[in-house]
Amino acid sequence: MSLPFSSAYPLKRARAHEVCGEGGLVFAAITAGQASGPVVWVSERWRPVVNPEGLAPYCDPGKLLVTRADTPLNVLASAETALRSGAVGLVVAEITDPIGLTEGRRLQLAAETGGTTALLLVPEGGGSNAAETRWRCSGLPASGTHGRATSPSTGPWQNDHDSTPWLWSIIKNKTGTLSEWVVRWDAAAHRVIVVSEAGG
Amino acid sequence: MQRRIVSLWFPRLAAERSLRANPVDAPFALTLYDRNSERVYDLCPRAESAGLNRGITLVHARSFCPGLLTRPADPKADQRFLRLLARWTTRYCPWVGLDGLNGLFLDITGSAHLMGGEPPLLDDIRARLARAGLTARLGLASTPGTAWALARFAEGIAGPGETLARIGPLPLAALRLADQTCTSLERLGIATVSDLYNLPRASVARRYDPEVLRRLDQALGNIPEQISPLKEDTSFAVRMTLPDPIGLLDDVMAGAERLIGHLCEQLDTAQKGARSLKLTFRRVDQENQSVELRLARPMRDGDRMLALFERGVSAVDAGYGIDMIRLEATRVEDLGPRQLTPSQTLEKDSLADLITQLGNRIGLENIQRFTPVDSHIPERSFKLVPAAYSAPVRSWPYRRPRPLRLFPPEPITGAGTTPPPRFRWRGRALTTLQAEGPERITPAWWEGDDDWTRGLRDYWRVATGQGQRLWLFHTPQNPGWYVQGEFG
Numbered sequence: 001m002s003l004p005f006s007s008a009y010p011l012k013r014a015r016a017h018e019v020c021g022e023g024g025l026v027f028a029a030i031t032a033g034q035a036s037g038p039v040v041w042v043s044e045r046w047r048p049v050v051n052p053e054g055l056a057p058y059c060d061p062g063k064l065l066v067t068r069a070d071t072p073l074n075v076l077a078s079a080e081t082a083l084r085s086g087a088v089g090l091v092v093a094e095i096t097d098p099i100g101l102t103e104g105r106r107l108q109l110a111a112e113t114g115g116t117t118a119l120l121l122v123p124e125g126g127g128s129n130a131a132e133t134r135w136r137c138s139g140l141p142a143s144g145t146h147g148r149a150t151s152p153s154t155g156p157w158q159n160d161h162d163s164t165p166w167l168w169s170i171i172k173n174k175t176g177t178l179s180e181w182v183v184r185w186d187a188a189a190h191r192v193i194v195v196s197e198a199g200g
Numbered sequence: 201m202q203r204r205i206v207s208l209w210f211p212r213l214a215a216e217r218s219l220r221a222n223p224v225d226a227p228f229a230l231t232l233y234d235r236n237s238e239r240v241y242d243l244c245p246r247a248e249s250a251g252l253n254r255g256i257t258l259v260h261a262r263s264f265c266p267g268l269l270t271r272p273a274d275p276k277a278d279q280r281f282l283r284l285l286a287r288w289t290t291r292y293c294p295w296v297g298l299d300g301l302n303g304l305f306l307d308i309t310g311s312a313h314l315m316g317g318e319p320p321l322l323d324d325i326r327a328r329l330a331r332a333g334l335t336a337r338l339g340l341a342s343t344p345g346t347a348w349a350l351a352r353f354a355e356g357i358a359g360p361g362e363t364l365a366r367i368g369p370l371p372l373a374a375l376r377l378a379d380q381t382c383t384s385l386e387r388l389g390i391a392t393v394s395d396l397y398n399l400p401r402a403s404v405a406r407r408y409d410p411e412v413l414r415r416l417d418q419a420l421g422n423i424p425e426q427i428s429p430l431k432e433d434t435s436f437a438v439r440m441t442l443p444d445p446i447g448l449l450d451d452v453m454a455g456a457e458r459l460i461g462h463l464c465e466q467l468d469t470a471q472k473g474a475r476s477l478k479l480t481f482r483r484v485d486q487e488n489q490s491v492e493l494r495l496a497r498p499m500r501d502g503d504r505m506l507a508l509f510e511r512g513v514s515a516v517d518a519g520y521g522i523d524m525i526r527l528e529a530t531r532v533e534d535l536g537p538r539q540l541t542p543s544q545t546l547e548k549d550s551l552a553d554l555i556t557q558l559g560n561r562i563g564l565e566n567i568q569r570f571t572p573v574d575s576h577i578p579e580r581s582f583k584l585v586p587a588a589y590s591a592p593v594r595s596w597p598y599r600r601p602r603p604l605r606l607f608p609p610e611p612i613t614g615a616g617t618t619p620p621p622r623f624r625w626r627g628r629a630l631t632t633l634q635a636e637g638p639e640r641i642t643p644a645w646w647e648g649d650d651d652w653t654r655g656l657r658d659y660w661r662v663a664t665g666q667g668q669r670l671w672l673f674h675t676p677q678n679p680g681w682y683v684q685g686e687f688g
Contacts, residue, residue, distance in 0.1 A: 022668060025604050026688035038551060038592075040558075045566070052570040052582045052596065054604035054687065061570040062593035066584060067558055068566045078558050085557065087550035139667035139688070141633055164669065164687070 003179040005194045008133065008170055010034055015132035016108040016118040023137030023166050024121050025050065026058070028092050030185065030192055031119055033059030037089030040082040042067040042075050044096060057187060072097050079118065080106055086114035094121045104128025127172070134172035140165040140182060165195055202360045204318070205427070206306040207347035208289070208325065209337045213302040214242035214278045218271055220333045227265050230273035231258050241273040275301075285334075286430055292321060297427035303351070305344050305427045318357055341366070344427060345419030349374035349393075367419055368394030375415040381408065393419070434470065437528035438462040445484045445521020449514055452481070452522060456513060457506050459527040464502045473498025473535030479509060481516055482524040489516045494564045496555035496588040497548075498533040504549070508556055555587055564588050572597055577644055577652075578684075579606055600639070601661065603671045603685030609651065612672075614681035619660050619672055625683050631665040638674070654678040661687070 011017045011031060019027045029050070032039045039059070043049065045068040052061035065088070069075045072095070079093040091111075099122070108130045111118045120127070127134050169180030182195040210216070214230050227247035231238045238258040240247075250265040261268055278301070286296045286304055292315065295307035308321065315321040322338050329336040339350025341358040346367050350356055353374045358366035367374065370393050372382045385408070390396050396404070396416060405413055417423040438459045446452060456479060467474060475498050480490040491512035499505065555567050568584040571593055575581050581599070614620030619635040637660030643652035655677035662670050671685035 022686075023688055025686070029604060029688070037547075040554075048605060048607050049584065051578075051602055051604055051606045051685070052572075053578070053599060053602035054606075054685070056596050056598050057601075061582075061596050064570060065555070065587055066568045066570065067562070068568065069562050070566075074562050077561060081557050081561070082554060085550060085554040087547070087554045139663075139669055141663070141665050141667055164663075167667075 002197060003170070003173075003177050005179075005181050005183075005197075007176065008173070008179070009168075009192070011117055011119070012132055012175075013117050014112050014115045016104065016111045016120065016130065018120045018122050018127040018131040018134040018172075019137060020122050020124050020127065020134070021136040021138045023139050023168075024135075026166065026185075027135060027137045027168065028119055028121055029055050029058040031117075032063070032090055032092060033190070035063075035090035035117065037063075038065055038087075039063050039090045039092060040065045040067055040079075040088050041092045041094075042069060042078045042082070043094040044068070044072065044075055045070055047094065047096075058185070076103055076107070079120075080110045083107065083110035083116045083118055084114045086116055088116060090117050090119060092119045092121065095126065096123065098123065098126030099128050101128050101130055104130030108132070131172065132174050133170055136169050136171050138167050140167050201309055203307070203342055204309050204312060204360075205341060205344045205347045206292075206308055206322070206325075207299065207339045207341075207344065207351040208304040208306060209299075209339075209348075209351040210282075210285075210302045210334060211337060212242060212244065212335050213282065214273055214275070215244050216334050217278060217281050218273075219244065224269050226267055226269045227252075228269050228271075229261060231270050232273040232275070241275075278302075283430065289325075292325065295427065295429050297429055299344075299348070303348070305347070307427055308340075322357070343419055343421040344425050345376065345415065346421075348376060349419060363420055364394070364397070368392065368397065372396065375412075375419055377412060377415055381412060384408075385412075435528070436463060436466050436470070436472070436474070436532055437526065438466070439524060439526035442523050442525070445523045447518035447521045452513055452516070452518070452525070453506070453510070455525045456509060456527070457502070459525060460502045460505050460509075463527050463529060464500045464505070467500040467529065467532065467535075470532075471534065471536055472529075472532040473500045474505075474529035475531040475533050476529070477505070477509075478528045478530050479513070480526045480528070481518070481522045482526070483519045484521050484523050485519060487519060489522075491516060492530075494556070494559055494588075495552070496559060496564065496567075497552040498535045499549075499552070500535060501549075504553060508553065508560070511557070511560065559588065569593070570596075575644070576641060577647075577649070578602060578641070579651075580644075580647075601687075603669075604688045606671075606685045609673070609682035609684045612681050612683055614674075615679070617658070617674060617676065619662050619674075620681060623681070625670070628666065630668065630670075632662050633665045634663040635672075636661045641673075654680065659684075 041064050049066055055061050067078050069078050075093055079091050082088055082091045107118055165182050165184045168183050170178050181197055183192045184195055186193045218230060227250050229243040229247050230241045232241040240252060240254055240256055240261050243252055247268060252261050252264055286298060289296050289304060289306055293306050293308045293311040297305045299305050312318045312321050315324055318340055326336060337351045337355050339347040341347040341350055342360055342363055346358055346363050349367050349370050350358060353370045372385055418425045440455055440459055475495055477493045478490055480488055482488055493508055558567050565586045567587045569587045569590055569592060571583045571585050573581055573583050612623045612625050614623055619632050621632050623630055638658035641657050654675040657673040657675055659673045662672050669687035670683050673682050673684055
């Protein structure tokens, strides 16, 4: 009884979702690319911003409104304002400190009011229970054809970006079961495709 | 109707402006650095009676008058002051123009009777200026030229038709001629304006600068001379005074709503949109509280403005109550009429409102957009510009695969020119599984970037056995390995 990928991703609209793990940034980039309309990307001012050149394969950098808040509180407040206004397609917030249930619930309510999807990049274990889904994303070691050679191979990555596999697992889901998938980016189709279902 | 012009001359404008702000009881002069020395720029009558004049060096001035007090001159501030005076004189007539650095022309045609006639008008101007501590010399005539001459050489009024009679006995300098021209005419025995007038025109025109006859004709009114009025600085501001102080948020917002309505009408008439607004509340204890609003796009839509003010107004401390509200558009931009129907405009409006709202919380400069920059240095290949002053980039140039996150280079241990098979990064032991490279990037020496002092970089894309995909570089000129980015 496994959860089909298509029912979990694209993310449910007008809800707050969370993503953690080192592949979270790619997850956010791909989600931003699929959002309709402008994307507000909120982060704290001291953090390096996402690199638009790296973003370009997944999402048009011109869509982004980079909002650089001065304090963690203003990250949350800006995200809430953006969600409530309903003027954008997606709000991505990079959160450095764990958030509580109150903050999570406020964002969830704002997302529902404005009809905007929220995606929070949270530190490992730093999410709130109010989120609709929480994902953990990590890169997978490149496929086993090369093996674990003592001298690293210096050939090109198979098919450039396309072959990079990620393990996307859904670790919290309010409306369904948990599951995980190995996915990769299909540059030609400009979407994520499932390579295999890793678990049930 | 006969034209009537007042020429107003402030012989000591600069010195008196300085003395008004800070009076002194001593011979006083302003100095300005000119032609390689500090020179007297303007002075008070006491200094003048001590034998000083404009243009002598400060060293000389001090030897004539040891008790002299001086301050540096500020000609720009003097000009601003003269413009203020010009604005003030519009109480007498609507048409006022600047005349040089220390004079004004007032076209009082048809407005002298409002002050009870011409002599009372001049008396009134003189009395009010004297009260303000300014010496003024006034001339009134039918032409600007004659009024100018009277103000400088024989204060008074030349009635209609008396122009020649009044200007005739005055020296040639009264015609606003260059000193050199005056001197050469005086050498021929032509000392006064009437002497010049009595000469045959043809010979004067042949022997002298055409300026001589032009100035004479201007003074006598034979050729016209315009007075250019100052440009009116339109300000968009409205205010409301309340009979009883108010303090409830709803009441204050209702007041603000009315003001916004009036302001938007003004903006609409002028085809302008506000870019920044300031709402000031005066409390009964004379304390002022203001709320500033900087808008992402020029606008004059009252309802939206009111909604954007809500957050700022709720933070205002009303104290014992507010009895005056003032709303001013501190910056305006042109905004033509717009068609309102398409849904696209509504979408743009709501995005602009969002930028404004976020901007009022964290600063309008902190809502930014990416713009591509033509540079091969990875961290310089883009720029962040404030979203309120830019449009989104239509198509982003795709160059080469680049990491999603760039950070300042972090050193790792490694030797050789290919990526190290095992390394530690951020406290984790990683193994290199696959590597692609090198991509060589040379520093932009003309930019003098401190990060690039180690010379050339050979970049490698490295996939680790632990799942990370990193962007490593090796510096062959100065061997070392660094991590600069993560592909995620």
